[in-house]
Amino acid sequence: MQIIENIYSILRSIGLVFMHAFHKRETVQYPDEKPYLAPRWRGRIVLTRDPDGAERCVGCYLCAVACPVGCIALQTTEDETGRRYPEFFRINFSRCIFCGYCEEACPTYAIQLTPDFEMCEYKRQNLVYEKEDLLISGPGKYPDYNFYRVAGLAIGGKGKGEAENESAPVDPRGLLL
Amino acid sequence: MMSILWPLITIALALGIMLTSASALVWLERRMLALWQDRYGPNRVGPFGLLQVIADTLKMFFKEDWIPPFADKTVFFIAPMVIMTTALLSVAVVPFAPGFSVVDLNIGLLFFLAMSSMGVYSVALAGWASNNKYSLLGGLRASAQMISYEVFMGLSLMGVVMLAGSFNLRDIVEAQEHLWFCVPQFIGLVIFCIAGLAETHRIPFDLPEAESELVAGFHSEYSGMKFGMFFVGEYLGITLISAMIVTLFFGGWYGPILPPIIWFFLKVFVFQCGFILLRATLPRLRYDQLMSFGWKYMLPLSLINILITGAIILAKR
Secondary structure, three states: OHHHHHHHHHHHHHHHHHHHHHOOOOOOOOOOOOOOOOOOOOOOEEEOEOOOOOEOOOOOOHHHHHOOOOOEEEEEEEOOOOOEEEEEEEEEOOOOOOOOHHHHHOOOOOEEEOOOOOOOOOOHHHHEEOHHHHEOOOOOOOOOOOHHHHOOOOEOOEOOOOOOOOOOOOOHHHHHO | OHHHHHHHHHHHHHHHHHHHHHHHHHHHHHHHHHHHOOOOOOOOOOHHHOOHHHHHHHHHHHOOOOOOOOOOHHHHHHHHHHHHHHHHHHHOOOOOEOOEOOOOOOOHHHHHHHHHHHHHHHHHHHHHHOOOHHHHHHHHHHHHHHHHHHHHHHHHHHHHHHHHOOOOHHHHHHOOOOOOOOOOOHHHHHHHHHHHHHHOOOHHHOHHHOHHHHOOHHHOOOOHHHHHHHHHHHHHHHHHHHHHHHHHHOOOOOOOOOOHHHHHHHHHHHHHHHHHHHHHHOOOOOHHHHHHHHHHHHHHHHHHHHHHHHHHHHHHO
């Protein structure tokens, strides 16, 4: 009886495979049909600006340190008001593994990963993105966040104690008297 | 003048049809396999990817036609030609429609069997001439497999011959005008299909070229158009076996409304798809399973089939 069972099993599998003719095809025909990318997709890295339009990056080097492949290079400088910003900011995307650690490390939400992966180049050198290639005009994922507006640091146009949720500085000598 | 011209036209037409359908089958197989595996298959080159065939052929033509220095050059050269020649020669006896076949041999069926047996030379010689372990193993397997499956391939057809009373394929088709032989000769049909699969070394029986065991078996060393000939030979074999199944068991060109030639090719198409469906479904047999299946089940079954058919014919007389 084993043989009848086997024949039935073979015929059944032929039937099952045949029924796949009426199933939906799994293929996504990529260039014609774009796949859905999740909002948190880790793709091309951008540098965002705060709501006022100034660069968010304060050049703390945490992203460069967090980067497991060492593809981020930057140099910090300061403007005349004491505000820090990167003099140059370079990401070598031919090295980048899109792990998102830079985004996690960033204290000012400046560096962010976007749902875009179509960045092929014919020349490897073209995958090295400079600051002007990385900077976008908007605030990215955190539209209202402005580091200098919440931080206690004094910069041009904002003195000590003028940040959000910050009380005016107290004079410790006055307390002693 | 017409008496010379007409056979020439028939030959050209038959060759054209067979070669076109063999190359179209390459495309069809990829598309159908894809369909049954929920993919698309080649759909980029031309409408529905039809020009893929031309692209592949062009690619094959421009590949280096390399003969390994350790090979037996003459035999290496001849082997791929044999498989194509035998396959195309068997086409000569296929009755496509009434009055449309290359020759009307009165031993057409025997000629077909002889030619399909000759095909084994190609595979065995290719395996031998390549002077390569894997190729030789493939050739060995192929010769053992084809010789043992050919025995009951011939035997399974004897029922049909007994019922039709002729070896002439045209007479066999005409004998099926009222009842296709797939009904009285069902066992014969099943055995012939299995033997046909083995003869064309298609997937459940593709041991001679078993990719996962023998690289590519007997054609491991072949490249360029020589490989192409094996390739086309295999697909010609599928078309041929399908055509024979249709001729012998499914009433050849008979069918309502549509013209005979259309019916013939429709039926052939269905069986070609059947071959592809089997490829999509079944895994490869082990070698000892293949042999014991052939000798222990198929051969006795085909003999019993002959016995019963003969008894019934005698009883009816």
